[in-house]
Amino acid sequence: MCALLTGLVATAARAQQEDHSYYGPRLIEEKVRIPAPGGYTVAATILRPDTSGPFGVVVLNHGVSASARERARESSDLLINSAAVFARRGYVVVLPLRRGFGDTGGDMAEDPGSCSNPDYKGAEKNAAEDVMVAYNYARTLPYVDPNRMILAGQSAGGMVSVFTAGTRNPQGLVAVLAFAAGRGGDPDINPGIPCAIEPIARVMDMLGKNIHVPVLFNYSENDLFFSPKISRGWFDRFNANGAGAEYALQPAFGKDGHYLFVDTLGVRYWLPTVESFLTRHGVVFARLDQTDPERQPLLALDRVPNIKSDACKGLYRAFLESPG
Template sequence: MQNRLGRFRLVVSVMVFAQWQYLANAAESDPIATDLHETVVAVPMMEKGLFGTSQREIVATTYMPDGAGPFPLIVLSHGNPPNAHDRIKVGRYRKITQIREFVRMGFAVIVPIRRGYGATGGRFAENTGSCRAPDFEAAGAEAAKDLLATVAFADTLPQIGRDRVILVGQSAGGFASLAAASYAPKGVIAVVNFSGGRGGRPATNPGDPCAPERMADAIGHFAATTHIPVFWHYVQNDLYFSPDVVRTWFSAFQAAGGHGQLVIEQPFGRDGHGMFAVDSAIPIWEPGFERFVSSVLLSTAPGTPAP
């Protein structure tokens, strides 16, 4: 029995490794932005499975300004497509125009692809369960593991300013960033949440997500141990999360002790939920984003008195 179990584990390990190699090679075949020093990397992390805890790797991409650094870092997190079959289409989440703006501001950027998506593939770790009774806390905690592993990996890179890390995420990536911040990862100084949340039903219930009160509870849970500022950026015509729902979530965040700022932009396009990823929208969100991150970096600069 032990021999059969050992052989089975070996076969599973080989299959997982082969899948990762295939996906990584596919990711590396994408056009590389040499001006951004784009590099595909493997982020190690520990994952619980059927046979205990084992190490696996997630695919990530780094982008750097010119020079040796150290540079402040943005960890950029992707969303979750409404259709599960579209998760593979996340690829490496190469939002090059947006990333180029971050690099222009002086940031290094790392973009991890969480388990179950795009170039990483494998088991989807962020399942929330039914729409009526979703477990957003568990999904957020799983997503946070990938981001925490990414922050730890980035800490080993010589170009990175290890005490100046900002988590930036869109949609499910915004929620993942909120969740990760609650674990107080070393060096993380702020979060930027673009249209963050889970449970959106844009096709059937525009603006009315699954169990928004449960999301409010999950946000309050994570906010209770979050001690860094969070910039919340949403849009009035978001077909996933209406402004009324978002204000309820932000109130839960503040009531639990969270410190942050909520901005709700004027309607954008047919669905403002994806504003961050639209190149033409950069002039809309960038000024507020740049003011926020500049103030955070200034307040955490060496020699700055504590508030």
């Protein structure tokens, strides 16, 4: 049965690329260009429920490739499966491309410089400017509740989400979700050990003093960019001044747990953690179709026949969440 579910997840993920209404609440995807104060525009993808709202917002931020060619090819594709999980729970998900990435183009604004003397504070400041362009735009949308805003991101996107929350005091922000957050990782040359660990820790010191909303740091045991020792150390520096953030370490995932959040099968690990975190902090996070009588038998994990083990339940949940 578990092997069958694994195949269903893969099939559903392929279906999402063709039709976001394949399974669950129907979603609308659109591309926009958002004017920025500096005279440039930020390209972004919006994924939202096909109902009237008002909805909360998740501004979902991408990572940073070391390759200029890969940065030029950046798109929302890597994060779109994860975005759909939030959209099915009544959130408008905005996926901005920062300067130097994909259709936004231009020069990369968040290069920290050399590993021997990086300026992560300056790099994150520039990245946060682009995040705030998308954030402020999202709050003006007619189907949005501007007081239910979440900042989230993976890898460098998680880092800039925390930085934006800690330096910009965004209006309406209720939570930050940082998945595999950090900068400077090189899984090929130094697996698990990023360059300039202490400069990132100093940034975390600063941010932990200034964030006033719940923050969840989510990592994996086999993250080849940031090992648990490193990520836990950064988290401890962030929390040293009483920030009250939470740290979750997921099991080893695939060849490199750094990508757990963006992998279709990874949802079975991170989603329960996020659900629990947001619920405990009073943030609404429930599937839009959970009260649909026709859907309830499918969504009730404890009552689905022949799916008894935790492993099978996890795969079934991934199946339910994989399509859009």
